[in-house]
Amino acid sequence: MNDDDDGANRLGEYLRARRGTLTPDRVGLTAGTNRRVPGLRREEVALLAGISADYYLRLERGRDSNPSMQVLEALARVLQLDEVETAYLMTLGGPRPRAPRRPREEHVPARLHHLLGSIDAPAFIEGRYFDVLAANAAAIAFSPRLRPGNNRLRSLLLDPEEREFHQQWEQSVRAFIALFRHSTADDVDDARAIELVGELSLASARFREEWARQGVKSFSGGPVHVQHPVVGPLELHREKLQVEDLILVVYYADEGGPTAEKLRMLQSLATPPLQP
Secondary structure, eight states: OOGGGGTSSHHHHHHHHHHTTOOGGGGTOOOOSOOOSSSOOHHHHHHHHTSOHHHHHHHHTTSOOOOOHHHHHHHHHHTTOOHHHHHHHHHHSSOOOOOOOOOSSOOOOHHHHHHHHHOSSOEEEEOTTOBEEEEOHHHHHHOGGGSTTOBHHHHHHHOHHHHHHBTTHHHHHHHHHHHHHHHHTTOTTOHHHHHHHHHHHHHOHHHHHHHHTTOOOOOOOEEEEEEETTTEEEEEEEEEEEETTEEEEEEEOOTTSHHHHHHHHHHHHOOOOOOO
16 A cells, blocks of 8 residues: 555645646646656645645655645646536545444345345445445346445456446546545545455556556446446446445436347346345
8 A cells, every 4th residue: 555545645745646647738838858757746736725845745755744825726727627526635634534434244224125126127235344234136237246245346446247247347447446445535544445445456457557547536426338248238327325324326228229228128037135
């Protein structure tokens, strides 16, 4: 794990990672011919943010962990952070109340199991670590990796069938890892998150590369394109709805389209879901 994961200099690590993703032309600067860094130089970030290069260096090296709101807003503007990334930067840049420790075991209430059974589409419940906690029969027919007990991040990175299943696998990997960082960012001592990051860092070079980028993303829905081994390509919509500390995920198709017919075919082949 990186230095930021032990809480030592999370702000500095985030600033360094984000400036490494920007090129001079994206911020209106001339690249020149003698650049030895892939992204922006520290001096360039400081200039554009209206702060001294020495002060910015202190921020990156962890010598000042409580900058003003104005400085953080200026850095967010220069680094072209979106709303979610800016909010994450703010949490790193100053003292805040420690979040209450969440219990390691995540429990799905009976009412959510009943809800899953009533949904006529692939649907499942996931926890903050992307563990599948419950799923209906349609979800398991849609993908056997959605059986309760599986971890979606682990499956995506380590299961070769997932690369074939997701037609936009690279995009999915980037989004999942950014979601995971956002979900676990408020507790640097979270043993389960530390365990999962350590496991995936050892097993997946792709995870190490993307985790070092320090991307953050909030939960959201959107289009999903998959290649199902039985019914072929599916173009779906995905909705993610937060229910207390859990996430209900539902995949559905445009009514009357070819994907809707394929989903009905999958549901006819589905077996009853696993009981909690």
